[in-house]
Amino acid sequence: MADPIKVLQLLGSTPASTYTVFERDQVLTHGQLNELSLYLNQQERLTRTNLVGVGVISGLDLAVEDAAVTVGPGLGITTDGDLVIRPEAVRYTHSKPYDDKQPQYAPFFPDGKTINKMVELTDEADPLGTPLPIPLAKQDWVVVLLVETSELDPDLCIGENCDNLGRKAMTKIRLLLALSDDAKALRATFQPVSERARSLPDMLATRPQLNTAMSNTTLFMSRYRDACNEVLNALNEALKQFGQDFALELKSLFGSSPIEAWQLRLKEIFGQITIGNAQLIYGFFKDMVDTWNAMVDALLDTTAILLPGTSAFPKHLLLGSLQDPTALRTAFFPSVADTGAREAAARAGFLVRKLEAQMKCFFVPEDTVLRITPSMGEEVALEERAIPWYYSPDISTQWNYRLNKRQQSETNLGYRANDYGGSVRARNPLVSAIAGYEMFRVEGHLGGDVHKVREELKAQVAQYNLPFKVHAVLAHNLKKFIRIRPQIRYTDLHRFHYLLRQDVAVRLDEGQRFTSKFSENMQAAVQQKTIPDQLENVVSVTQVVQTARNNMETLSAKAQPALAKTRYTAYREETRQTAWADKLGDQLQMLGDVRSKLGEVARNDIVSPIDSLIQTTHPIWLNWLDDLIVARDDREDDKLLLSRFVGDHPSLDHLGGTWRGGTFVLLYDDNGKVVGDFALPYTYEEVDEPEPDEPVLQRPPLLRPPIKDITPIGIVRPIKLDLDSLVTSRVDSRFAVTSVDLDKKIATLNTTVDARLNLATSNVESLVKGAFSVKEATGAVALGGGKLMATGDSLLDELAQDVDYKRQRVQNLAELVGRTDLSADQRSKAQTLLSNAQGELGAAVGATAEHVVTTKTNTATGGAANVAAMLAQSTMLVTDSAASTKLTAKLGTLEVAATDQNQKVLIGGLKNIGAIRG
Structure with missing residues (x-):
C-alpha cells in the first residue's frame, strides 16, 4: 500500500545551507538542481517570516449569511512562509466532506491517527457539494484557510519500464470548517511582549485623604506618607512580577536583573520623608507610577516576534467563527524589523531605562531660588511635562523619548535647565509665548519664609503676566499663628x-x-x-x-x-x-x-x-459695630486654617504648581515656614487692599434753624416768686391802696396763677411726649431719700414705686448689655434678662395706667403729674418687641375707657410712645 500524500512544510527542517555552484560544461544532476531550488525557496520564505511577519496581515474577513459564507480579499503569511493572496471575495454556499483521503496535514491529526471533524467549503458547481445548513450563524464552526502544498508523481511504472517524468509540486488554497474546540488547538502559540504585558498591573497613585481633621503639620505629613507607602507597596509587587515575566529583556538591557536594587532604592527614598518634603517625595512616587503605566502601554504595543519558527501555524490561518467572525482569528505578528514594531520596542526599552534613571537621579533639593516653569497637566504623558526640581540634571537625556531620539534633550523645560545646558527657551521659558501650557510648576519655595515667598511669587506673576493667583493657609488650628492676612478687611x-x-x-x-x-x-x-x-x-x-x-x-x-x-x-x-x-x-x-x-x-x-x-x-452702636467687625474678622481668619480651607475647597490638590486660571496655595507651619503647596482649579484670593480714607461728609443745610437762633428750653418764672412779690407789695402799701385797687391786683394774681397751672399741665404733657430723658424723669419724681412724691393715693404710690423699681432694673441691665468686656455668652444671657425685665416693666406701667383711669386721677398737678412723667419715661424703656406690643394694646383699651381729658392725653401719649419704641 502506497504511503499517503502529505502536506509539505518547506521550513520544517533545518534550512539548506549549501548548494552547488555550477561550472562551465558541467553536467547537472537532479540533486544539484533540487538543492539550489530548495535553498532559494527557503530563503524567500525565511525573508517573509522574519522580516515581514506572520499571520493575517489584512482582510480575509468573514461575512456570514443564513446559508452562505463570504471570505473577503486579503493577505496573509503562514509560519512556513506561504504567501496567501486573495484578490477578491469568494462566496461559499455548499460544503463537502474533508477526510484523511486528502493530503494529510499533521495539525489536523492531534493524536497522529484520527483527523479532526471538518468539511470543505465549496459552491453549487461542485458535484460533491451539499447546501450549507440554515441558519448557518448558529453552527459551532470556525473557518480555517489551509495552504495545501503537496507533490504528485504522474509516472506509471509497470515492471521495469518506467518513464521518469518527475514529480509535480502543487499548492491549493482550501477553506475548511472545523469545530471551535479543535480550532482553538490550531491557534498560534506565540507569546510576544504584548501578551506578557497584559498581566502587568495598571498602577494607581493613591491620593492623600485631605479633610477637616488636618489641624497640624504632623497630620499633614502623615497623610502624604500613607499615600507614598501604598504606592511603594504596589510598585514593589509590580516590579517583582516584571522581573519574572521579562527576565530576558531586563538581562538584555542591564546585564542582570535590576529589580532588587530598584526596590532597595525606593525604600531608601521613602525613608527620607519629613514634614518639609512629604509632598515632594509623593510627587516622585506619582512620577514613577506615570512612567510605569507608560512603559506598560509601550509593551502592549510591542507585538513583534523574533524568529517566529514554523510550528505555530505552518500551513493554515484561522479566519474566524461563524457565530462571531471577529473571534478565533490568527493575528498578525510583525517582524522585529517592522518600523512600527521597532518603534514600540525602542520606546518600551527607553521607558524601562527611565524608571531606573528616575530612581538614580532623585534627591531632596535644598534650592532657595524660586522659579516658575510652564508645563502641562497630568492629562498628558509625564515626558511632555517640565522636569521637576527634585531630579538631578542627568535625567534630561532620559526624560523624553521623542527628544532623546532627535538628540534634542536640551529643549526639555525644567527647573534645572541651566545645569543641563538647556536651550534658550528652556532657560527663560516665561519670556516667550505660554498660551500652549495648561499649568505652571512652582519650585524652590519649600522651607522659605511665607511672607518672602508670597511676595516674590506675586512679583513674578505680575512681571510675567502669569494667569494664576497666590494664596496662603496655615497648617494649624490655632489662629494666633496666622502670618498672612489682609491689613484690614x-x-x-x-x-x-x-x-x-x-x-x-x-x-x-x-x-x-x-x-x-x-x-x-x-x-x-x-x-x-x-x-x-x-x-x-x-x-x-x-x-x-x-x-x-x-x-x-x-x-x-x-x-x-x-x-x-x-x-x-x-x-x-x-x-x-x-x-x-x-x-x-x-x-x-x-x-x-x-x-x-x-x-x-x-x-x-x-x-x-x-x-x-x-x-x-x-x-453704643459704635461699640456694637466694633464687636461685629471683630467677629467678622475672626470668622474670616477661620478660612485661613488648612482644616477649614479643605472643607471650603474640596477640589484642593497637590500638583507641584497650579492650573492656568487657578490658584497656587502656599502651606506654612506655625513658624511661618513653607512646608507644602496646593492647587485650586479656579481663582481664589483674599485681596489685601489699603484702607481707604473716607470722604469728609459735608453737613447739609438742616431742616431746622441753627442752634444759636432758637431757644429749645424756655425760662419759666416760678409761681412762688410771683406770690412772694405780691404779698410783699400788699404789706408795704396796705395803707396806700383802695379796696378797688386791691381787688384788681387779686384778679391779676388769679389770672397769673391759672396761667402757671396751665403751664405746669403743659410741662406734664411734654414729659408724656418724651421731651425729657430717662435720667430727667428720675430726677423729676425722686426725692432725697429715693421715695416718690406722695400722690394721696396709697395704692397709686405703691404701683408707682413698683414701676420705678422695674425701671431701674431695666436701666441697669441695658448698661450691662452695652459693656464691651462681656463674652458673647454673657451678653446673650444679659440680653435675655433685659427682655424679661422689659416685659415686667411694661406690665407694671399698664397696671399703674389702669389704676389712674379707673380712679380718674388728675395727672396734671401734684405727685400724680410726677407719676405721669415717670410712666412716660418708663414706656420709653420698653423696647422689646413682644413687651411693647402687649403694652400698646393695653394702653389702647385704656384710652377708650378714659373719660377725663387729662387722662386721655396721658394714655394717648403713652400709647404713641409705645408704638414708636416697639
Whole structure:
C-alpha cells in the first residue's frame, strides 16, 4: 500500500545551507538542481517570516449569511512562509466532506491517527457539494484557510519500464470548517511582549485623604506618607512580577536583573520623608507610577516576534467563527524589523531605562531660588511635562523619548535647565509665548519664609503676566499663628461705622453749642431777676449751668479728634488712647440731672440737642459695630486654617504648581515656614487692599434753624416768686391802696396763677411726649431719700414705686448689655434678662395706667403729674418687641375707657410712645 500524500512544510527542517555552484560544461544532476531550488525557496520564505511577519496581515474577513459564507480579499503569511493572496471575495454556499483521503496535514491529526471533524467549503458547481445548513450563524464552526502544498508523481511504472517524468509540486488554497474546540488547538502559540504585558498591573497613585481633621503639620505629613507607602507597596509587587515575566529583556538591557536594587532604592527614598518634603517625595512616587503605566502601554504595543519558527501555524490561518467572525482569528505578528514594531520596542526599552534613571537621579533639593516653569497637566504623558526640581540634571537625556531620539534633550523645560545646558527657551521659558501650557510648576519655595515667598511669587506673576493667583493657609488650628492676612478687611460695616461717627460728632457739636447758649440764657435770667439763683434742690443755678457747659465742652473736645478720623484704624487707635466713650453714660446722666434740677425754671418747647444726645444709642452702636467687625474678622481668619480651607475647597490638590486660571496655595507651619503647596482649579484670593480714607461728609443745610437762633428750653418764672412779690407789695402799701385797687391786683394774681397751672399741665404733657430723658424723669419724681412724691393715693404710690423699681432694673441691665468686656455668652444671657425685665416693666406701667383711669386721677398737678412723667419715661424703656406690643394694646383699651381729658392725653401719649419704641 502506497504511503499517503502529505502536506509539505518547506521550513520544517533545518534550512539548506549549501548548494552547488555550477561550472562551465558541467553536467547537472537532479540533486544539484533540487538543492539550489530548495535553498532559494527557503530563503524567500525565511525573508517573509522574519522580516515581514506572520499571520493575517489584512482582510480575509468573514461575512456570514443564513446559508452562505463570504471570505473577503486579503493577505496573509503562514509560519512556513506561504504567501496567501486573495484578490477578491469568494462566496461559499455548499460544503463537502474533508477526510484523511486528502493530503494529510499533521495539525489536523492531534493524536497522529484520527483527523479532526471538518468539511470543505465549496459552491453549487461542485458535484460533491451539499447546501450549507440554515441558519448557518448558529453552527459551532470556525473557518480555517489551509495552504495545501503537496507533490504528485504522474509516472506509471509497470515492471521495469518506467518513464521518469518527475514529480509535480502543487499548492491549493482550501477553506475548511472545523469545530471551535479543535480550532482553538490550531491557534498560534506565540507569546510576544504584548501578551506578557497584559498581566502587568495598571498602577494607581493613591491620593492623600485631605479633610477637616488636618489641624497640624504632623497630620499633614502623615497623610502624604500613607499615600507614598501604598504606592511603594504596589510598585514593589509590580516590579517583582516584571522581573519574572521579562527576565530576558531586563538581562538584555542591564546585564542582570535590576529589580532588587530598584526596590532597595525606593525604600531608601521613602525613608527620607519629613514634614518639609512629604509632598515632594509623593510627587516622585506619582512620577514613577506615570512612567510605569507608560512603559506598560509601550509593551502592549510591542507585538513583534523574533524568529517566529514554523510550528505555530505552518500551513493554515484561522479566519474566524461563524457565530462571531471577529473571534478565533490568527493575528498578525510583525517582524522585529517592522518600523512600527521597532518603534514600540525602542520606546518600551527607553521607558524601562527611565524608571531606573528616575530612581538614580532623585534627591531632596535644598534650592532657595524660586522659579516658575510652564508645563502641562497630568492629562498628558509625564515626558511632555517640565522636569521637576527634585531630579538631578542627568535625567534630561532620559526624560523624553521623542527628544532623546532627535538628540534634542536640551529643549526639555525644567527647573534645572541651566545645569543641563538647556536651550534658550528652556532657560527663560516665561519670556516667550505660554498660551500652549495648561499649568505652571512652582519650585524652590519649600522651607522659605511665607511672607518672602508670597511676595516674590506675586512679583513674578505680575512681571510675567502669569494667569494664576497666590494664596496662603496655615497648617494649624490655632489662629494666633496666622502670618498672612489682609491689613484690614474693609466692608460696608466700616462705612456704616464712619457714618455713625459723623452722626455722633454732629450731636456732640450741637450739644456743645446748645449748652453754651442755654448757660448764657440762664445766667442772664438770674441777673435780670427773672428766676432766682437758688432753688429748692439747687445751690446755684449759675454754677449748675456753667458746670454743665464745661463738662459738655470737655466731652466734645475729647471725642471730636477720634470721631473726625477718616480711617477706621485711626479712629480705633485714637479711641484707645483717649477713652472718650468710657464714661459717656455718666456724663450724659449728669446733664440729665441738671435738666431735672432746673425743671422748675425751664421747660422744653422742642426736643433739645441735649435730650437728643441723651436718648440716642448711636454711641453704643459704635461699640456694637466694633464687636461685629471683630467677629467678622475672626470668622474670616477661620478660612485661613488648612482644616477649614479643605472643607471650603474640596477640589484642593497637590500638583507641584497650579492650573492656568487657578490658584497656587502656599502651606506654612506655625513658624511661618513653607512646608507644602496646593492647587485650586479656579481663582481664589483674599485681596489685601489699603484702607481707604473716607470722604469728609459735608453737613447739609438742616431742616431746622441753627442752634444759636432758637431757644429749645424756655425760662419759666416760678409761681412762688410771683406770690412772694405780691404779698410783699400788699404789706408795704396796705395803707396806700383802695379796696378797688386791691381787688384788681387779686384778679391779676388769679389770672397769673391759672396761667402757671396751665403751664405746669403743659410741662406734664411734654414729659408724656418724651421731651425729657430717662435720667430727667428720675430726677423729676425722686426725692432725697429715693421715695416718690406722695400722690394721696396709697395704692397709686405703691404701683408707682413698683414701676420705678422695674425701671431701674431695666436701666441697669441695658448698661450691662452695652459693656464691651462681656463674652458673647454673657451678653446673650444679659440680653435675655433685659427682655424679661422689659416685659415686667411694661406690665407694671399698664397696671399703674389702669389704676389712674379707673380712679380718674388728675395727672396734671401734684405727685400724680410726677407719676405721669415717670410712666412716660418708663414706656420709653420698653423696647422689646413682644413687651411693647402687649403694652400698646393695653394702653389702647385704656384710652377708650378714659373719660377725663387729662387722662386721655396721658394714655394717648403713652400709647404713641409705645408704638414708636416697639
